[in-house]
Amino acid sequence: MKIPNDKGYYGEFGGKFIPETLSACLEELEIAYAKAKKNKNFVNDVNFYLKEYAGRPTLLYSAKNLSKVLGLNIYLKREDLLHTGAHKINNALGQVFLAKFMGKKRIIAETGAGQHGVAVATVSSLLGFKCDIYMGAEDVKRQSMNVFRMKILGANVIPVVTGAKTLKDACNEAFRDWVTNVRDSYYLLGSVVGPHPYPMMVRDFQAVIGKESRTQILKKEKKLPDYLVACVGGGSNAMGLFHFFFNDTRVKFIGVEAAGFGLNSLNSASLSIGKPGVFQGANSYILQDKYGQIKNAHSIAPGLDYPGVGPEHSFYKKIKRAQYVSVNDKQAVAGFNLLSKTEGIIPALESAHAIGYLKELAKKQKNSLVVVCLSGRGDKDLDIVRNYNGIKL
Ligand SMILES: Cc1ncc(COP(=O)(O)O)c(C=O)c1O
Structure with a gap:
């Protein structure tokens, strides 16, 4: 089965639900990506910088202390060790070389936790692009250190004051900018969301996570894992891990969404309580009210504060290839604390x-x-x- 199909569909999910003005931009992008994938210089550049600049392959670490405490055999795929501190650099590097391949002069991006923004600011300075990054005003407050990092790296950070002032609002502004400035600007989207070809491209650039993990676990344990577990915001680190194992049907996939603050709340869990609908250019599970209006998400982890999810995850849910669960703020902070105390590794709240x-x-x-x-x-x-006052350190 080829997913997505030529029109960008994963079963009934995905597609391109866009205003007329965007269709030429997406077509140009799709054609350029198909060409770039076959271009030796493009492929060599991306692979070279993933290795020599970002630090791939990342370690697959046997977390023995955590395993002992929990009664599992746990390996951690250490994307936290990459340059800039998160998996987002994999995609940022791939797309910035695509922007160069297309002859663009300026990069536009959105960011939530600021990790994607930092990755984009980093690769833009590396390749000499002018860079404008939209960020919800709420996230600007919550992630001030990352805002400072982006500015140091030479990016212009534009606070977005509409809506909930978080990631979805930043995405809306970035799309608006792109439509107006498409001739010289490249929109570097940060997750497996949005209209085709973004979910496919971002997945392809992140699939290195699963590709390496599969080889590494076979070497270390001489067998495939029982479970792959990853947090799901838009879904790029999870899809990056899952994709390469798609045909290993006895390997179970678990995507962990954010349930927000209340014990019984599911504030950011698009796949757990959302319904299919069109949002930011694609058909997928989204948080919506009974009138189809997008509901605001909430999570202690800014990178999970998004009311949608990538269409390929919706497809995996539909065909029961993956299971999606949710974890609330308190459980996430407990995870943060547990990993720090047992392994000496402080995880991002998303990964927590x-x-x-x-x-x-x-x-x-x-x-x-x-x-x-x-x-x-x-x-x-x-x-x-x-x-956060719910946990004793
Ligand atoms: C460290 C980290 N993990 C996970 C995510 C969630 O994004 P995705 O679901 O696309 O991997 C983010 C988003 O900013 C992040 O910074």
Whole structure:
């Protein structure tokens, strides 16, 4: 099965639901990406910089202390060790070389947690692009250190004050800018969301996570894992891990969404409580009210604060290839604390959702072999955790 099909559909999900003005931009992008993938210089450049600049391959670390505490055999895919501290650089590098291939002069991006923004600012300075990054005003406050990093790197950070002032609003502004300035500007989208070809391109650039993990786990354990676990915001680190294992049907995929603050709340869990609908250019599961209006998401992890999810995840849910669960803020902070204390690794709050879920998994599947995507490091989140009063450190 070829997913997506030529029109960008994953079953009924995906597609291109866009205003007329965007269709030429997306067509240009699709054609350029198809050409670039076959271009030796493009492929060599991306691979070279992934290795020599970003630090691939990342380690697959056997977390023995955490495994002992939880009664599982846990390996961490250490995307947190990459340059800039998260998996976002994989995609940023791929797309910035595509922008160069297309002869563009300026990069536009959106960011939530600021990790994608930092990755984009980094690769833009590396290749000498002018760079404008849209960020919800709420996230500008929550992630001030990342805003500062982007500015140091030479990017212009534009606070967005519309809507909930978070990631979806930043995406809307970035799309608006792109439509107006498409001739010289490249929109570097940060997750497996948006209209075709973005979900496919971002997945392809992140699939290196699963490709490496598969080889590494076979070498270390002489077998494939029972479970792959990753947090899901838009879904790029999870899809990056899952994609290469798609045909290994006995490897189960678990995507962990954010349930937000309340014990029974599911504030950012698009796949758990959302319904299919069109949002930011694609048909996928989204958080919506009974009139189809987009609901605001909430999570302690800014990178999970998004009311939509990539269409390929919606497809995996539909065909039951993956299971999607949710973890609330308190469980995520407990995961953050547990990994820090047992392994000396401070995870990003997004990744801490995946760690937070392991306790539940251990209750059902003791001693399973689990690969967890540790999508990022926690330095950016120290203030949030310091101000969180639900946990004793
Ligand atoms: C460290 C980290 N992990 C995960 C995510 C969520 O994004 P995605 O679901 O696209 O991997 C983010 C988003 O900013 C992030 O910074």
